Amino acid sequence: MADGWARATGQPQCVIVHVDVGTQCLGAAMHNANTGRVPVLIFAGLCPYTEEGLEGSRTEYQHWLQDAPDQKAIVAGYYRYTGDFRTGRTVK
Incomplete structure (x- = not known):
């Protein structure tokens, strides 16, 4: 949807996907956006980075x-x- 909306409006769009499986499902859409030179920002989730010590650890x-x-x-x-x-x- 981000690809289509970006093409229709000419404005960059964003999409958020889930860890690994969401990124895999995004492959074809990324191919289409890439070949169409469409400005899309993609944010893919990651598993927690640490096992302890930080909020949001595994x-x-x-x-x-x-x-x-x-x-x-x-x-x-x-x-x-x-x-x-x-x-x-x-992030800073």
């Missing part, structure tokens, strides 16, 4: 199951810029 078995060691590699052929914000401390 607490559930699910956190280990959903961990993708290099999530960016899933769609590497379709993005121009990438970055990681592993904790709230790195």
Whole structure:
């Protein structure tokens, strides 16, 4: 939807997807946006970074199951810029 809306309005759009599986499902849409040179910002969730010590650390078995060691590699052929914000401390 972000791709279509960006094409219709000419304004950059954003999309947020879930950890690893959401990024995988986004692959075809990223290909379309990339070939159409459509300005779309994509935010993909990551599993908690730490096991203890920071708010939002890993607490559930699910956190280990959903961990993708290099999530960016899933769609590497379709993005121009990438970055990681592993904790709230790195956002600055």
